[in-house]
Amino acid sequence: MSQSSVLFQLSGQSLSYGDHRVLDNISLQIHRGEKVALLGPSGAGKTSLLHLLYQQQPERVALQPQSGGLVDLLSVYQNIFIGGLERVRTLPALWNLVRPLAAHRQGIAELVQTLGLEDKLWQSVDRLSGGQRQRVAIGRALYRQQPVFLGDEPVSSVDPLQAELLLEYLLEQHETAVVSLHNRQLALNHFERIIVMRDGRICCDCPARELSEQRLDEWYQQESSLLAPSPVQETDGWAMVRS
Numbered sequence: 001m002s003q004s005s006v007l008f009q010l011s012g013q014s015l016s017y018g019d020h021r022v023l024d025n026i027s028l029q030i031h032r033g034e035k036v037a038l039l040g041p042s043g044a045g046k047t048s049l050l051h052l053l054y055q056q057q058p059e060r061v062a063l064q065p066q067s068g069g070l071v072d073l074l075s076v077y078q079n080i081f082i083g084g085l086e087r088v089r090t091l092p093a094l095w096n097l098v099r100p101l102a103a104h105r106q107g108i109a110e111l112v113q114t115l116g117l118e119d120k121l122w123q124s125v126d127r128l129s130g131g132q133r134q135r136v137a138i139g140r141a142l143y144r145q146q147p148v149f150l151g152d153e154p155v156s157s158v159d160p161l162q163a164e165l166l167l168e169y170l171l172e173q174h175e176t177a178v179v180s181l182h183n184r185q186l187a188l189n190h191f192e193r194i195i196v197m198r199d200g201r202i203c204c205d206c207p208a209r210e211l212s213e214q215r216l217d218e219w220y221q222q223e224s225s226l227l228a229p230s231p232v233q234e235t236d237g238w239a240m241v242r243s
């Protein structure tokens with residue numbers, strides 16, 4: 001892949017909160033067109049890494065944070081519309097929040113139908129289930145209409161079939177995607193590259209076709225002490241830490 005297609009680049013980057021180091025010496029390149037799954041146990045640093053990536057290209061990214069970031073008292077329509085605010089001038093944007101403009105109304109209604117929420121369009125999101133709220137957050141990310149999707153467990157609250165379909169749709173609609181997941185099977189089925197993190201480090205970065213669910217489980221089960229720096233094995237241009 002050419003250097004000009006590099007979208008995100010981290011070189012020996014670390015991140016600490018006070019004296020707690022949460023990312024340790026991360027080096028990484030992500031190219032335009034790649035679909036990357038980010039795996040690793042809770043607290044491994046996936047969210048922190050996504051935020052570092054986001055800071056590199058905020059204007060080209062649709063970010064779906066783990067919390068969803070919805071405004072509780074606003075409707076499904078209004079929450080999704082917020083995703084496209086940057087495309088709308090201030091006055092029409094304010095007007096649209098009170099009285100939906102036809103152009104936005106149609107686009108959002110279509111999106112909401114794709115998400116299976118058509119009967120909830122005017123309902124405030126504080127009255128939705130966790131899975132429904134997550135679909136609204138997906139709708140808002142899609143309505144940003146950006147080429148890059150950064151998702152932090154974007155389908156963790158929906159049922160397994162919906163998770164497959166929604167993830168597939170998100171990947172289709174974005175040229176490049178980096179998505180943190182806990183579901184290893186979703187990662188293996190839908191992504192071409194998998195990065196596994198542990199204790200703030202990347203312990204595996206390789207093509208999904210070289211991995212299995214069992215192999216991924218091993219990284220979740222290993223004790224931290226087993227992850228002391230160890231020799232790096234080069235496989236087909238990808239770095240894999242020997243365990």
Ligand SMILES: Nc1ncnc2c1ncn2[C@@H]1O[C@H](COP(=O)(O)OP(=O)(O)OP(=O)(O)O)[C@@H](O)[C@H]1O
Nearest residue numbers: 017020022040041042043044045046047048049066
């Ligand atoms: N604002 C913060 N202040 C202090 N520590 C933080 C903060 N945010 C995250 N951390 C710490 O950073 C580490 C990595 O957190 P992060 O959210 O990146 O992990 P994660 O892999 O996304 O976890 P999960 O799968 O549970 O979402 C954790 O130990 C967490 O406690």
